[in-house]
Amino acid sequence: MAQVCQLLSITRPTCNKWMAEGRLPSYRQGRRVYFKRAEVLASLERPKRVAAKARH
Numbered sequence: 001m002a003q004v005c006q007l008l009s010i011t012r013p014t015c016n017k018w019m020a021e022g023r024l025p026s027y028r029q030g031r032r033v034y035f036k037r038a039e040v041l042a043s044l045e046r047p048k049r050v051a052a053k054a055r056h
Contacts, residue, residue, distance in 0.1 A: 001015055001033055001035075003035075004024070004035050004040055007037075007040065008040070008044070019033070023043060024040065024043055025039040025040065025043055
């Protein structure tokens with residue numbers, strides 16, 4: 001996780017938030033978290049999805 005945070009220039013809480021949102025693909029095995037570099041870099045290229053609230 002430290003390497004991903006350094007690569008993306010983000011903090012650990014931001015990394016955890018992005019993982020929870022599904023914005024940053026990760027894999028857990030027990031208490032450990034793993035990332036695939038290609039997937040992390042590809043996730044940066046995807047446009048951000050903003051949930052628009054419907055007004056009635």
